[in-house]
Amino acid sequence: MLIPVCDKEIYMSNYTVIPDIHADPERLSLSLATAASSDHLAFLGDFIDAGKSVLRPDDAEVLTRVRRLIEDDGAVAVMGNHELNAILFHRLDSNGQPLRARDDKNRAQHRSFIERFSIGSDDALDWTEWFLTLPLWRDLGGLRLVHACWSDTAISTIAARRLDGRLRPDDLEEVARKETPFARAVDLLLSGPETALPAGIGFHDNSGHYRTQVRIAWWRADAPTWRAAALSVPNPEYLPETEITDELGLDFYGEENPPVLVGHYKMRGAPRIETPQAACLDYPDTPCVYRWSGEQALRTTSLISTNK
Incomplete structure (x- = not known):
C-alpha cells in the first residue's frame, strides 16, 4: 500500500524526536538540550494543556519556542490530539455551538491553555489556526512519526482527500462528529485504537475518570490478554488475564515496516523499546527523547533521558 509522505525536502538522517511537552x-528545555548539534528536531505533538505535575505551566512559552524552531530552524512536527481538541473547543459549528463541548471535564483538561489565552479569543484562534498547519503524520524516508497510531488504512483514507495530511477548516464539523470513515481515521491516528472491555470490567484512568473502553497497543501483535495489550491503565491488575477473542480490526504494525515513533500513551516505568519497529516515547515520570541516526531497527541505546 502506497503511503503518501510529507515534505520530502526536509528528509535528513539524524533526528532528535521529542514527545509530548504539555x-x-x-x-x-531539557529535551532540546539532549539534541546533538548535527541533529534535526522532530516533535510528536501535544504541546499544550499542562497536567497537575507541571510546576510552571506556560502554553504560550512552549508554543512560541516550538513554532520558532519549526518556522526558522527547520524542525518538523505532527499534530497531537490536544491540538485537535483545542481547534474544536474554540470554534463553533454551523449552528453556533462549540465543536467540542465546553463542559467541566474538557475545561479541566484544557485549563492551562484557557487560563493563558481565554476561550475563543483572538490569540486562541490564532494558535489553533497554526495547529492546522501540522500534519497528522510524517514519513521521513526511513522513520515514521504519528502522535498515537500508525495505520496504513487510516492514512490512505485521509490522503484520498488531504494528500499532505493536513486538515482544513471544512473538515472540522465532520471530524468533531466522528461518524464518517474520514473522521474515524483522524481519531485513530491522534487518539489510538480503543475497544470495549468485557462486560462488568472497567478502570479509573490517570484523571480519575471511570472507563469501560481501553486503549490497545497496536504494535503488540502477539499480546494474548487484555492485561498485556492494554495501554494507559494506571493499574493493569484491574484488567482480566483472559485472552482477547474479539476481532478488533486493527492494523497491527509488522516487522517489515520502517520504524515508527509515537507519544500519547503516558507510559510508566523506565523508557524501553518494545519492538524493533515501533515505540512510544511518552514517559511523563521518566522523560526521554529518541536520537535516530538512520537505523532500520529501533534500539534502546538511542533512548536518551532528559532528567536532570
Whole structure:
C-alpha cells in the first residue's frame, strides 16, 4: 500500500524526536538540550494543556519556542490530539455551538491553555489556526512519526482527500462528529485504537475518570490478554488475564515496516523499546527523547533521558 509522505525536502538522517511537552517549558528545555548539534528536531505533538505535575505551566512559552524552531530552524512536527481538541473547543459549528463541548471535564483538561489565552479569543484562534498547519503524520524516508497510531488504512483514507495530511477548516464539523470513515481515521491516528472491555470490567484512568473502553497497543501483535495489550491503565491488575477473542480490526504494525515513533500513551516505568519497529516515547515520570541516526531497527541505546 502506497503511503503518501510529507515534505520530502526536509528528509535528513539524524533526528532528535521529542514527545509530548504539555505546556512544560522546563521539559522542553531539557529535551532540546539532549539534541546533538548535527541533529534535526522532530516533535510528536501535544504541546499544550499542562497536567497537575507541571510546576510552571506556560502554553504560550512552549508554543512560541516550538513554532520558532519549526518556522526558522527547520524542525518538523505532527499534530497531537490536544491540538485537535483545542481547534474544536474554540470554534463553533454551523449552528453556533462549540465543536467540542465546553463542559467541566474538557475545561479541566484544557485549563492551562484557557487560563493563558481565554476561550475563543483572538490569540486562541490564532494558535489553533497554526495547529492546522501540522500534519497528522510524517514519513521521513526511513522513520515514521504519528502522535498515537500508525495505520496504513487510516492514512490512505485521509490522503484520498488531504494528500499532505493536513486538515482544513471544512473538515472540522465532520471530524468533531466522528461518524464518517474520514473522521474515524483522524481519531485513530491522534487518539489510538480503543475497544470495549468485557462486560462488568472497567478502570479509573490517570484523571480519575471511570472507563469501560481501553486503549490497545497496536504494535503488540502477539499480546494474548487484555492485561498485556492494554495501554494507559494506571493499574493493569484491574484488567482480566483472559485472552482477547474479539476481532478488533486493527492494523497491527509488522516487522517489515520502517520504524515508527509515537507519544500519547503516558507510559510508566523506565523508557524501553518494545519492538524493533515501533515505540512510544511518552514517559511523563521518566522523560526521554529518541536520537535516530538512520537505523532500520529501533534500539534502546538511542533512548536518551532528559532528567536532570
